[in-house]
Amino acid sequence: MIKVMIADDEEVIRRGLEKIASRMDLDVEVIGSHGNGQEAWAHLSTLKPADIDLLITDIKMPRMDGFKLIEEARRYMKDLSIAVLSGFSEFEYARRAxxxxxxxxxLKPIEKAQLYELLKRVEEGKTLRRDDPLPENSPVQNAEGGEHYVVEQTKSILEKEYSHNFELERLAEKVGMNASYISRLFKYKTGQTITDYLIGIRIAKAKALLAEQPDLKNYEIAEMVGYSDPVYFNKLFKKMCGMTPKDYKYGCRTPKVER
Structure with missing residues (x-):
């Protein structure tokens, strides 16, 4: 049984989390759902470590914000698993967390797969602590949370800035980490290099443009997805899709013949 407490000033978020968690193939019990940090702390301070496995808290809340709640929870129950839920994607929030x-x-809106992964890790952590307790002040939680955020933030930046000229150093500066570290971490966590991930985004955007705006010229589409050289774009598109952009556009416009 994974015992979870939720603190978020948006009731729809709290109810949504409860609903999603209840429909997973995991044994989850929401032991508390609170609209501000003060209420959550008042409840948490009455619990024993065996009564709660995970605290999910928003950052921006009235009466007591998420950071203060985390501080109080850490002092009271140093080994409690905590996850931050926030609509703010700036790295400073993550770094403080x-x-x-x-x-x-x-990050809101939370994805079902991401919540499942979190709950699964908490469940596995309980089993690990029971079978083979970690030493005090173990850095495992700290590292895992940071690595996950760095990868997700990198993906988010690439999704937004795919049409710009890609510079790893500029990306690293935005994320707030060393460029070589981000490259190694991204490959380790996703199985893809950052460049390959970016190419995937650009080709997907190009396919959408070819299908939805067939009047666009090839060089225009190339520029719109971040390639200044239309010849290179043509070769890359054919390598990735098995056909040229022109053939792909034609295939999208040709009506399917029913047999």
């Missing part, structure tokens, strides 16, 4: 040793940093 990571310093407090949070297990994960979840």
């Amino acid at each position: 990571i310093r407090h040793g949070v297990l994960d940093y979840l």
Whole structure:
């Protein structure tokens, strides 16, 4: 049984989390759902470590914000798994959360798969602690939460800026990490290089443009998805899709013949 407490000033978010968690193939019990940090702390301070496995808290809340709640929770129950839930994607929020040793940093709107992964890790952590207790002040939680956020933030930047000229150093500066570290971490966590991930985004955008705006010229589409050289774009598109952009556009416009 994974015992979870939720603190978020948006009732729809709290109810949504409860609903999603209840429909997973995991044994989850929401032991508390609170609209501000003060209420959550008042409840948490009456619990024993065996009564709660995970605290999911928003950052921006009235009466007591998420960081203060985390501080109080950490002092009271140092091994409690904590995840931050926030609509703010700025790295400074994540960096502060990571310093407090949070297990994960979840961005709203939360994805079912991401919540499942978090709950699964908490469940596995319970089993691990029971079978083979970690030494005190273990850095495992701290590292996992930070690494997950760095990868997700990198993906988010690439999704937004795919049409710009790609510079790893500029990306690293935005994320707030060393460029070589981000490259190695991204490949380790996703199985893809950052460049390959970016190519995937650009080709997907190009396919959408070819299908939805067939009057666009090839060089225009190339520029719109970040390639100044239309010849290179043509070769790359054919390598990735098995056909040229022109053939792909024609295939999208040709009506399917029913047999």
